[in-house]
Amino acid sequence: SDLYQHAIWCSVLELMKDGEDVFHFDTDAFAFNDPWSLFEDVWPQEMQVADIVTACDCFGPGCKEFGCSLNPGVMFFRNSDPTKNILKSILRRWEEGTVPADTNQRSDMFMLNQYLVDHGQCSLKTFRDRNRHSPCPGLNFTWALFTHGTIARGSSCGDPLAPDHAARCRKQKPPVAIVHGRNGLEVKFCIHPPALPGEATTTAPPPTSTTTMISTTSAAPLPTTVMTEASLNKASDTIAFTVFDSKYMDMFICWARWYAASKSIIKALDIVVLDEAADQKMGAWMKQHPGIVRRKFLGTDFLSRTYADKPRRLWPSDMYQRVIWASILELMKDGEHVLHIDTDAFVFLDPWNLFNDRLYQEADLAASCDCFGPGCKEFGCSLNPGVMFFRNSDPMRSVVKTILGLWETGKVSTDAHHKSDMFMLNQLAVDHGTCKFENSK
Numbered sequence: 122s123d124l125y126q127h128a129i130w131c132s133v134l135e136l137m138k139d140g141e142d143v144f145h146f147d148t149d150a151f152a153f154n155d156p157w158s159l160f161e162d163v164w165p166q167e168m169q170v171a172d173i174v175t176a177c178d179c180f181g182p183g184c185k186e187f188g189c190s191l192n193p194g195v196m197f198f199r200n201s202d203p204t205k206n207i208l209k210s211i212l213r214r215w216e217e218g219t220v221p222a223d224t225n226q227r228s229d230m231f232m233l234n235q236y237l238v239d240h241g242q243c244s245l246k247t248f249r250d251r252n253r254h255s256p257c258p259g260l261n262f263t264w265a266l267f268t269h270g271t272i273a274r275g276s277s278c279g280d281p282l283a284p285d286h287a288a289r290c291r292k293q294k295p296p297v298a299i300v301h302g303r304n305g306l307e308v309k310f311c312i313h314p315p316a317l318p319g320e321a322t323t324t325a326p327p328p329t330s331t332t333t334m335i336s337t338t339s340a341a342p343l344p345t346t347v348m349t350e351a352s353l354n355k356a357s358d359t360i361a362f363t364v365f366d367s368k369y370m371d372m373f374i375c376w377a378r379w380y381a382a383s384k385s386i387i388k389a390l391d392i393v394v395l396d397e398a399a400d401q402k403m404g405a406w407m408k409q410h411p412g413i414v415r416r417k418f419l420g421t422d423f424l425s426r427t428y429a430d431k432p433r434r435l436w437p438s439d440m441y442q443r444v445i446w447a448s449i450l451e452l453m454k455d456g457e458h459v460l461h462i463d464t465d466a467f468v469f470l471d472p473w474n475l476f477n478d479r480l481y482q483e484a485d486l487a488a489s490c491d492c493f494g495p496g497c498k499e500f501g502c503s504l505n506p507g508v509m510f511f512r513n514s515d516p517m518r519s520v521v522k523t524i525l526g527l528w529e530t531g532k533v534s535t536d537a538h539h540k541s542d543m544f545m546l547n548q549l550a551v552d553h554g555t556c557k558f559e560n561s562k
Contacts, residue, residue, distance in 0.1 A: 124420070126228055133145065134205065141200060142198065142200050143359070151300050151301075156298055174265045181231045181235075182231060193229045195299050220232070314378040320410075363392055367396050391417070392417050460508075485514050485517040486504065494547055505543055523549060
């Protein structure tokens, strides 16, 4: 969702506030070995100080320009000024409302790589006959790649349903540390996940189908080698984190089993949840399984803050412009009408005095008349949602759902003004309402 695509960048900056480096994992990127083993490779000096380290994909910007699209699904962010400057530049587009209208182009992967293409002057360098790192002098920034094969896709080690799948991944050369799901393969890793520390283990029968219920088993033994911190890359200064909402809670719980079984030497694991349901349920889960997650953050709290080094635009945030419509529908669930009042619209008398006129008894919506944007020219009035009455009627709910549908399908304008609540409501009335303003006495 757009919420995820915005919150992931806020989360990285927020987690850097204590001076730690940040290692991000998608909840379908499972740790079959200590993720810090990705840093065991003997790297040249310029790679040890890389600002971002990740896997190479070839999807969108970067693939043609410098041979690689960086994939944020498993990405190490060094707590450096160049890294933070890039994150702030991406966040500035979200805060100003200038992200692309196309849902693919505003994904974390696309926006990061497009920024590097536009501003980085990046060039891929070769180390040990492999393309491994890239200085970007335009941003005073360097990115590097983990050893090819250490981050694998779901079927790279053979049948994901095989009981020894994780062990076989670790025995490959180089050993596979992370298996990133694709095309539903991640579900198979959750059929027989490792048990959590202190949890009773069972020996599960081989699954008969991909819909077999989850049953925990003892994790396959980890390699006997003792992990050490790679030079200049410090596990003790790095935190791992992942971001998810309530729809992905089961996936995260499976992911957490694999991560805990990896016995990583990374300092801590933090999580960022994106809705109240996940916040409440993960709070209870953390109490039941202490010691796995260090901190839990509600990602929507981050979106109310400004991270870019630039004042926020005149209009409220994209989050506000979307949430106001979702809030109206939510508040109507008990059958009540809704009166919205901006927090800068001060009440000096009972607002219900506004509704004494009989003309309001059947109106689906009642508001004050402004003349700013759509509606002013077409029917003499731009309705201002700052003080607006919404009747709990089918037509009113249909209008609100239509506006929400534009947000959910990524069809809102990239212009901050055009996606304001006022503009979108009045534009809908102009485009589809055939409205006619009738003056009363």
